[in-house]
Amino acid sequence: MPHRRARTERVTLQDVADALGVSAITVSRALREPEKVSEDLRQRILNKIDEMGYVPDLAARALASRHSGVIGVLAPALTSHAHLGIMRGIEERVRTSDLRIQYASSRHDPEEEIRQIRLFLSQHPAGILLSGLQERDGTLDLLRTAPCPVVQIVDLHLTPVGMAIGTNHCHAAASAVRHLIACGYRRIGLLGGTRDVRSERRQEGYCLAMQEAGLTDSALVVSEDAPTSVQLGCQLLQRLRRQAPDVDCVFCQNDDLALGVLFEAQRLGLAVPELGICGYNDLGFAAYSQPPLTTVRVPRFEMGYRAIDLLIRVVNGETPPSMPVDLGYEVIQRGTTRPPAGTGAP
Incomplete structure (x- = not known):
């Protein structure tokens, strides 16, 4: 009968690597930088992780890498229809990494915004993503001294602290x-x-x-x-x-x-x-x-996806972009307005 790991023993990254006959670095890369391994190998690694029940040790990671492996996401309201599209983009991108998301809402309150950012920073996050920041001096001071990468989803007329993505x-x-x-x-x-x-x-x-x-x-x-x-x-x-x-x-x-x-x-x-x-x-x-x-x-989904992608890339050692990323917008003509003059529409 094959040996079954005792319930108190934790499955490690090395255990997953040994089971697949690859290096622990390869397993880590498949989780952190999936574009650097083949799709077939990445899927084999993900399947083996599910099979063996591997769970990242965030406390150990925090000691080894100086961050917890968690990205803090702060928004004015998590239940707004507009923000749900951003969240879907965030979730789609982060699921192929070994980082995780912790959400919080400021409820459009500048004081709560500062409190939540301080709470995130106290937990040694891998990064922080901010949507709809109120741009108060106290908040900006916190972000300027943050020991982790920061991405803002902003109106692009603002001068962000850290990386930025959004529209005008x-x-x-x-x-x-x-x-x-x-x-x-x-x-x-x-x-x-x-x-x-x-x-x-x-x-x-x-x-x-x-x-x-x-x-x-x-x-x-x-x-x-x-x-x-x-x-x-x-x-x-x-x-x-x-x-x-x-x-x-x-x-x-x-x-x-x-x-x-x-x-x-x-x-x-x-x-x-x-x-x-x-x-x-x-x-x-x-x-x-x-x-x-x-x-x-x-493009709310793309905003969330690309904002988290920026963070993950910087956490993994890439150089952050020097300019904000403008995702643009599009006016969509439908039935609640007349067509513009000269378009030939009925």
């Missing part, structure tokens, strides 16, 4: 509003919720495009410093129509609000796209609402 929300919003103007709309309202860097930059872009076209009117701007939701979108459209009864289009801070506007317009018997509606983020439901939602597509 002001440019994206301005492009969306110019698109709405090209569709023939003139009384374009703006609906917004929680005040953070991204929402402020989207409002800047809206104001820029409206000013360029000579269409600025403060009565067209309605916002409430509250978490965005479908319900809030319904309520803000009601307020907007009281302030500006002749509004003919609505640009929303995100798709949650836009879906609420669509529901409220249908409840009120308002014809869409005669009342135009544009969202932001291109969440999963946007293409399947009725009519489908015109929106701004931001």
Whole structure:
């Protein structure tokens, strides 16, 4: 009968290597730098790890490599639809490494943000990923002295601490509003919720495009410093129509609000796209609402994937990029707005 390892004995990296007839370095490389081993060998190693029940010893790693093997990820809200796309990208990339993720939420509170970063740093992380940072002095001071690599998912007008990846929300919003103007709309309202860097930059872009076209009117701007939701979108459209009864289009801070506007317009018997509606983020439901939602597509999955990829590469000794990574955006024309003039669309 083959020897069975006692339950108190821990399977080591060397045990996995011996079982496969390869070196421990090869097993480690398959986990840390999968692109450096063949796909066939990497899969054999992963299968053997599952079979033998190998679990990395994070405490031993922390002593040997000066980090715990955990990446701390801090976001304003973990349950927002937009952040879920980023999380999917994070999870997809990290699953092929031997690093692990610890999530935390700042709940849009600058003091909680600082507290969570301090907690991460006390645990000797391999790295820290920050999404939607509030950019306060205390937070930035912590990051400048962090003993580990830091990646920020940011609006690219900011000067980040460490590596950065993201898009320019002001440019994206301005492009969306110019698109709405090209569709023939003139009384374009703006609906917004929680005040953070991204929402402020989207409002800047809206104001820029409206000013360029000579269409600025403060009565067209309605916002409430509250978490965005479908319900809030319904309520803000009601307020907007009281302030500006002749509004003919609505640009929303995100798709949650836009879906609420669509529901409220249908409840009120308002014809869409005669009342135009544009969202932001291109969440999963946007293409399947009725009519489908015109929106701004931001590559959230790619943001998460590439942000963690940057961290993993730097943890493994590669040189960090010197410039922020701009992932861009795309205005997606669908059924909640008229097609632009001259496109030939029916």
